[in-house]
Amino acid sequence: MTKLFRPCLAMVFFALFLLTSSGAYAAPVQDTKIIVLPFEVNAGEDLKYLEDSLPELIAERLVAKGFTVVPQNQVMALIQQQGITELSIAAVRDISLLSGASYAVYGSFNQIGEDVSIDARLVEAYGLQPAKPVFIAKNGLINIIPAVDELVDVASNEMLSKNTIAKISVKGTKVLDPDVVLMRLRSRKGDGLDGKQINEDIKRIFDLGYFSDVTAAIDQTREGMELVFNVVEKSRIEKIVIEGSDAVDEEDILAAMSSKTGAVLNEKLLAQDIDKVLELYRKEGYYLAKLTHKVEEHSNHSASLVFTVEEGNKLYISEVKLQGAEQLDADDVLDELALSPRNMLSWYTGTGVLREDYLERDSAAIGAYYLNRGFMDVAVGEPQVEYLEDGIIITFRVKEGQRYKVGNIAFKGDLIEPDAVLLGLIEMDEWKEDEIYLNYSQIQNDTNKLTEYYTQHGYAFAEVDFDTRKVDGETIDLTYKVSKKNKVYVRNVSIEGNTQTRDNVIRRDVLLADGEVFDGAKLQKSNKKLNSLGYFSAAEVQMVPTENPDEVDLKVKVKEQNTGALMAGVGWNTWGGVGISGSVSEKNLWGRGYTASVKGTFSGKGNRYDLYFYNPRLYDSKYSLSVNTYLAKTEYDDYTYSVLGGETQVGRPISDKTKIFAGYRLDFYKIYEVDEDASKMLKDRSGDRIGSVVSASFVRSSVDDPLRPTSGMYTTGRAEYGGGVLQGDDDFIKLVGDTRAYYALNKDNVLMGRVKGGALLESQSGEEVPIVERFWIGGINSVRGYKTSDFAVLNEDGDKIGGNRMAFVNLEYQWYFNNEFGMMLVPFFDAGTNFDDVYERQDTDDILMSYGLEWRWKSPMGDLRFAYGIPLSKVDGDEKDPRFEFAMGQTF
Secondary structure: OOOOHHHHHHHHHHHHHHHHHHHHOOOOOOOOEEEEEEEEEEOOHHHOOHHHHHHHHHHHHHHHOOOEEOOHHHHHHHHHHHOOOOOOHHHHHHHHHHHOOOEEEEEEEEEEOOEEEEEEEEEEOOOOOOOEEEEEEEEOHHHHHHHHHHHHHHHHHHHHOOOEEEEEEEEOOOOOOOHHHHOOOOOOOOOEOOHHHHHHHHHHHHHOOOEEEEEEEEEEEOOEEEEEEEEEEOOEEEEEEEEOOOOOOHHHHHHHOOOOOOOEOOHHHHHHHHHHHHHHHHHOOOOOOEEEEEEEEOOOOEEEEEEEEEOOOOOOEEEEEEEOOOOOOHHHHHOOOOOOOOOOOHHHHOOOOOOOHHHHHHHHHHHHHHHOOOOOOOEEOOOEEEEEOOEEEEEEEEEOOOOOEEEEEEEEEOOOOOHHHHHHHOOHHHHHHOOOEOOHHHHHHHHHHHHHHHHHOOOOOOEEEEEEEEOOOOEEEEEEEEEOOOOOEEEEEEEEOOOOOOHHHHHOOOOOOOOOEOOHHHHHHHHHHHHHOOOEEEEEEEEEEOOOOOEEEEEEEEEEOOOEEEEEEEEEEOOOEEEEEEEEEEEEEOOOOEEEEEEEEEEOOEEEEEEEEEEOOHHHOOOEEEEEEEEEEEEOOOOEEEEEEEEEEEEEEOOOOEEEEEEEEEEEEEEEOOOOOOOHHHHHOOEEEEEEEEEEEEEEEOOOOOOOOOOEEEEEEEEEEEOHHHOOOOOEEEEEEEEEEEEEEEOOEEEEEEEEEEEEEOOOOOOOOOHHHOEOOOOOOOOOOOOHHHHOEEOOOOOEEOEOEEEEEEEEEEEEEEOOOOEEEEEEEEEEEEEOOOOOOOOOOOOEEEEEEEEEEEEOOEEEEEEEEEEOOEEOOEEOOOEEEEEEOOOO
16 A cells, blocks of 8 residues: 555545544433543654544544533643643643543554554543543554544443442541431432532532531442542530620520530531520620630540620610701601610610611601601611610611692592592692691502592502602692503302301301492401401402403402300409309301300309390391390398399491490399398388380490500490389389590500490389489499499488489590500599489588509400509598509409
């Protein structure tokens, strides 16, 4: 074979390889990157071209198998940049890492006569495996390409088949479970060996903080490659010592820390523990506290962890400042804040303590205060907190900007009423007339009122927004924008969640029905009525859009709760002494909404038994029906009274706030064991008697919360007529009215005023009114500081009898000083009178007045009341001493 023919033949085979290599293999793409370095060519001049073409040939072959190969121009650039003149395994690994490759191929091509060979090295870049030698020998130049092909096959098998991770293990753990490490790894069994990934896993293990050294190695096992992470644990914590802590209990510190005795020392957790402990001190007011730690190593690979606390002084807020307030009084603004300086009552009220979560709240409060007084451009900066040795100074900075009044008020968009009607719905026009500054909260209230008005007319998805436009630097024009959307009808009302309560009991308090025009006000009232029933822990009427934009479905979702109750109680008051009571009740009997109860009360003065039934919606109408039967015995100072009776009432609401009642009461009662010195009136009434009485009454309530009223009024009135055409032994007419009004100074300070009065009149028969119906007042439930006998009326025989006219007034300042435990202090002023239009009271003021202080507590034992009343009036010509009264009740 001539010298000319041999290179030509080789080039022909090389060209054939280039044409066929791209389609000859369909190997899957692998996440393995390879760098092919220059090969040393030891051959005749006619094969010197292989110095350039052989690396390209190998690279092309690897790409065809699915590998990623570093381009040759980048390879040569890296070699030149690093100044590499001779390829060693160390140099090859360095240049592989620089290129981002996981493997490198390099070596030499040799020709001896007609024999050719490739002596190559496959080098793993991260040093996890030794370099793999690959030697290929062929006879004849025509076999150059098959030699390259065999080289690539061997390298591929080495990288893809033999380098798959068969097992991952952790060695060196003593205290920690190896799973703590294994769960942190990204490398998985079955993955190809990836040095870059293993390096990242080593970093992740270090980041755990439990180890002082971490290395990785590859062991060849029968199952394949085992990836081994060798770790060196830090010392085990043998003891934790807290030094210098007085303000915070050591147990609380240890409980807050993540570092525990027996665990491995971890600096990352230590840093977190220091922050947690310092936070405990901050909550106690020690904002200057410092915490240092040291590790005392022991010989048995254990250590003691010692924390040293420098508590510093306990700090309170000494001053809260507002900078930038020029047009408003800074003190008025600061009164709106939750944070305030410490004062004489702080030991009790808790003021003066910095709660850092309140800083943002107070910044917002300052902004809202200014926005509601016309400062639409106000800006409030971040609060600055200074921790000084003698206290904390908090500084809020404000930039007030211009103050604006209300200019022109307009409406645009989908208007369903003339402007005059819409102006009647909002209040901002009144602010304009009174030249009051613009109020952002009032604007929002007005948009809500307009939205509610539209929902009441069927526009369930109406939206109301507003625009403001500055006019002359002093006024802002206000435009309310209305988008009413479609008018909506109720397609279907469905109920879900009720397993006991019947559907009709729920539906009768849902004020919207199928086919009606949607009304947002009725939806809100329905939610309120359902939640006030007491049958459900949660109830909500949800509006559900349908495929028709003109219709919505209403879904009533309820979560039922236990409505039965077994209760027992212990009570005490200054008149009746100790008493016990027990009752069994159910307020959703048979799922029909009926209330039924049986109750018994026993005390030193007597006992009483009640059997009660109430149907709030008779035959699903608006009428209610109640029946109460009772048996009672009471021992008074001069006589004993026993009664067997019953009362039934029918009621009906006449508005959302008012309900009226009509009833009938029939009593079979007896007055006996009358003292010899008792009044003639009482003696004349002793024996068996019958009371037959009809009544009419009403209840009107506008209070915001029945359990804790802060605004509104609660009024009751009742008229009774006994005897006459009703027969019975007692002829009388009795009128009683009671009203309470509440006014909130703020959420925790409420003014309450109560007026109650009554009159007992003779009927047409002219008989004297019965003694059991007469009025007796005085004591903790009427006029505190006096006994009931202090209000007694004396008849012609000098006997004390109840009055036929009475009235009393209570004025209270209710201070809820502890909401968590339901405590309040109540300074009060009481005044009352009880008299008879026939008998006059002698040597006693017509009106008895008192003042004092009451403490109330909604305790786990029930409502507790402690009242200390100081009389201001004379009784029987004498001044009365202050009187302490106590009442208690319990249910469980």
